[in-house]
Amino acid sequence: MKKSIFLLLCISVLFSCTKKEDFFDPHHIDEEAKENFPVENIDPNHNWEMAGVGNMTVSIKDGTGETYKIQVCTDNPLNIDNSARLLSEQTIKDGESKSFSFDMPLAQDYLFVVKESADYSRVVIPTVLENGKFTVNIGSGTRSLRGFSDAQPKALSINYSLSNDAFNCPDNAKQISPAKDVWEIMTLTVTGNCFIDSPMTCERITMEPNSHLYIKAGGSLTVEVSKGNSKQIYYYNDFLALKSTESISILAGGSLICKTHRGIDLSGGNLYNQGELKVINGKIDNYAPTSGIIMSSGSVYNEGSIDVKKEDISISGGQFINAAGGKISTMDNDLDLKVTSKGEFHNQEDAFVAVDDTEISGGVWLNEGEYKTTEMDITGSSAKIQNNCKLLVGIDHQGDGEFELNSSVTFENSGYVECKEAEWGQGRILMTSGAIFKVSGKAEYYSNFTIEGPTTGKDAYLIMEQAKYKESSGSNNEYKGNLTIVCDNYFSNSKADLPLPINKPIAGSNSIKIELPTTECSDGHHQEVVPPTPVARQVYTYVFEDMTREAGDFDFNDVVLKVTVPDESGKATVALFAAGATKNLWVGYKNNDLFGEVHTAMGCEPGTLINTGSGPNVAPVEKEITIAGTLIQNGDFYIYDENKIEIHIASMVSPESTYPPYGLCIPGDWEFPKERNKITGLYRYFENWVQDYTVCTRWYEEHMQEFKSAWDAANGEYPYADK
Numbered sequence: 001m002k003k004s005i006f007l008l009l010c011i012s013v014l015f016s017c018t019k020k021e022d023f024f025d026p027h028h029i030d031e032e033a034k035e036n037f038p039v040e041n042i043d044p045n046h047n048w049e050m051a052g053v054g055n056m057t058v059s060i061k062d063g064t065g066e067t068y069k070i071q072v073c074t075d076n077p078l079n080i081d082n083s084a085r086l087l088s089e090q091t092i093k094d095g096e097s098k099s100f101s102f103d104m105p106l107a108q109d110y111l112f113v114v115k116e117s118a119d120y121s122r123v124v125i126p127t128v129l130e131n132g133k134f135t136v137n138i139g140s141g142t143r144s145l146r147g148f149s150d151a152q153p154k155a156l157s158i159n160y161s162l163s164n165d166a167f168n169c170p171d172n173a174k175q176i177s178p179a180k181d182v183w184e185i186m187t188l189t190v191t192g193n194c195f196i197d198s199p200m201t202c203e204r205i206t207m208e209p210n211s212h213l214y215i216k217a218g219g220s221l222t223v224e225v226s227k228g229n230s231k232q233i234y235y236y237n238d239f240l241a242l243k244s245t246e247s248i249s250i251l252a253g254g255s256l257i258c259k260t261h262r263g264i265d266l267s268g269g270n271l272y273n274q275g276e277l278k279v280i281n282g283k284i285d286n287y288a289p290t291s292g293i294i295m296s297s298g299s300v301y302n303e304g305s306i307d308v309k310k311e312d313i314s315i316s317g318g319q320f321i322n323a324a325g326g327k328i329s330t331m332d333n334d335l336d337l338k339v340t341s342k343g344e345f346h347n348q349e350d351a352f353v354a355v356d357d358t359e360i361s362g363g364v365w366l367n368e369g370e371y372k373t374t375e376m377d378i379t380g381s382s383a384k385i386q387n388n389c390k391l392l393v394g395i396d397h398q399g400d401g402e403f404e405l406n407s408s409v410t411f412e413n414s415g416y417v418e419c420k421e422a423e424w425g426q427g428r429i430l431m432t433s434g435a436i437f438k439v440s441g442k443a444e445y446y447s448n449f450t451i452e453g454p455t456t457g458k459d460a461y462l463i464m465e466q467a468k469y470k471e472s473s474g475s476n477n478e479y480k481g482n483l484t485i486v487c488d489n490y491f492s493n494s495k496a497d498l499p500l501p502i503n504k505p506i507a508g509s510n511s512i513k514i515e516l517p518t519t520e521c522s523d524g525h526h527q528e529v530v531p532p533t534p535v536a537r538q539v540y541t542y543v544f545e546d547m548t549r550e551a552g553d554f555d556f557n558d559v560v561l562k563v564t565v566p567d568e569s570g571k572a573t574v575a576l577f578a579a580g581a582t583k584n585l586w587v588g589y590k591n592n593d594l595f596g597e598v599h600t601a602m603g604c605e606p607g608t609l610i611n612t613g614s615g616p617n618v619a620p621v622e623k624e625i626t627i628a629g630t631l632i633q634n635g636d637f638y639i640y641d642e643n644k645i646e647i648h649i650a651s652m653v654s655p656e657s658t659y660p661p662y663g664l665c666i667p668g669d670w671e672f673p674k675e676r677n678k679i680t681g682l683y684r685y686f687e688n689w690v691q692d693y694t695v696c697t698r699w700y701e702e703h704m705q706e707f708k709s710a711w712d713a714a715n716g717e718y719p720y721a722d723k
Helices: 002-023 026-036 686-691 705-713
Strands: 051-061 067-073 086-093 097-105 110-116 122-128 134-139 186-190 193-196 199-202 204-207 211-215 220-224 239-243 246-250 255-259 263-273 276-280 292-302 305-309 312-315 319-322 327-330 336-339 344-347 352-360 364-367 370-378 384-387 390-393 402-405 410-413 416-419 421-424 428-431 436-445 450-452 460-469 478-480 483-490 514-516 525-527 539-544 559-564 571-579 586-589 621-626 637-640 646-648 663-667
Touching (some): 051 067, 051 110, 122 134, 186 211, 204 239, 246 255, 263 276, 276 292, 292 305, 402 416, 428 460, 478 483, 539 637, 559 637, 571 586
Parallel strands (some): 051 134, 193 211, 211 246, 220 255, 239 263, 263 292, 292 312, 292 319, 305 327, 327 352, 344 364, 352 370, 364 384, 370 390, 384 410, 390 416, 410 428, 421 436, 428 450, 460 483
Antiparallel strands (some): 051 097, 067 086, 067 110, 110 122, 514 525, 539 559, 539 663, 559 571, 571 621, 586 637
16 A cells, blocks of 8 residues: 555656646647648748837927927827827927937838927828938928929919900991891991991801901890801801901990800900800801810900800910909800910909819919819910919819819919819929918829928918828929918828828818918918827737647637837836637736736636637736836737746747747737637738748738728728738
8 A cells, every 4th residue: 555655656746747848848839830830931031020119309490499299100190080009209399309219010111290289289290211210300491301492483474455445436436237148148247347236136247357346335246157057057157256457345235145156266356345245155066176265366355244155265375364343154064264375364353253174284374363163174384373362173163173283384372272172293382471272172192293382471371181192103292381281181091101291290170270361362261279189009919829738729819918108107008808728827027927817817717718709708907017118129028827838929039940920019909810710811911921021011900990991992902012
């Protein structure tokens, strides 16, 4: 009996002495893990790092003497919809410079810096990583980035001399009326100075050289071609044509209604209007390509009203002056105003225009009154364009309301522009002090576009609801000069790459106070400051596979921690978020147990699967600790079992070359796989990254809500350049 007891004791001691070695053979576990790992051909140079240390220098020189709060964020917190996470918070006084380090995702080479005043006024400055460092200069030195030459809008003018006889009917003018010609066409023949002062109708007008027709008060002339007379369908009868030395004046109280096939053609003649001019397209379908008011030379001078139904006011030469009191409108929202080649259009002070589309590919377009159009399209490279009063594109009109500038033209604005949408590329918008350019919808940027305020004096204002890249474009764009930029969705939900322009302060609709009054030439702009919503600190997700007895299933949920980056005092919050292993495990940091056994800490029985899709869902357990320095350099959290066998994240304790990781530290609030679902089943690009650590470095974002817009924009495929 004693021998049996002694033998049992020996066997018990033998097992207790060899328990750890028998149940944990590191080499055997590694080999088994390599077999079970869902990715073959692991990059032998892999360091498993997805987070690193960012270094930034912020300098402030704005002359206020104020001390500002500076926040470094992953996204623009001033956007209405944003996924901003706070990386670092500092205080910096005006006139000082400060350098500091912080944790940040390695794959993110741009950040957003918020400068906040004591009254909660705040702007955000996008900044890009250059030479391993972020540098932000706020105040002097931030207004110009790439050295475009400074320029100020210059006063654009159109010289026009109104003829003395434009609205002065000579005493020797003779009264005329229409008569049938040899083809039985009712024709008004004008020779020398002639007038009419009563209502009459004709089928065409014949103007002799050096002739001038005056339509006096009470006079009404309707030119209407009979479609039943085939002899009328010739060029001379398509238009009401005014050639050189031929003029028509519509005096106050008079009217001209033109219903020719193609409208009015000016090739050297002059049309003066104080009364009413109507051009109604009377063309036969598919007969003529262009109709309306067509100018190749000569002039139109309008102090009355011009209404055009359908087609164009096309100005390839000559001058079209809509003078004070003049009104141009369209009867059916189907009139295009086109300025090309050497044409000149001037909407003078106290004049009004309302058309459908405005197309400018050359010549001169000058607005000093109120101009409404559903669309505005600026092309070519030779046009001179200036708005000195009010330009409304799509406002109170049907249509998309798009202002499109896709050429090397400079659009000069000293007044007020508002459009529903904008499309900008290769050109420049140049504004004076107090000028406003407002986009009530989205502004889409192509490449090589500049928006510039004045070099001296008060700011100009660029106010947008949303700024984004036009698809497959967007680089070398710039803001310059004294320019206040307001945008509530600044390059959000558009493209995964860096939003340019950079290093220019951007405000939101409630982050700075603006009070611009309403005038005859401006609808003004008003906004107040609203205190900000606090930005949540960046979280890193630590995920572990328990490899202390056998190779795991690589769902990376045996223990899940969510750890915030340390604040300025070093405080960080560690949350025990999930426990997907059945065995007892602990969480360690610097040789200290943080929570006790993880299942018990979360209020469950040992062996329970918690928050992994199998078993109960319970609230995470949090603990505040102090970390000296950055999380990435000092956040060596690990798990261990009752035998003190430790599992660390692979970026802290790297596995042997070509062997899989047992723990990962992932930037953000990561969506980890459910129980028994391998990581490759949820994250399609994990395999690419494992096999080559330089590609698909943001694989982990695929199911994270804060990056959903970037993946959606790429139709669910990997949205970044490192494919």
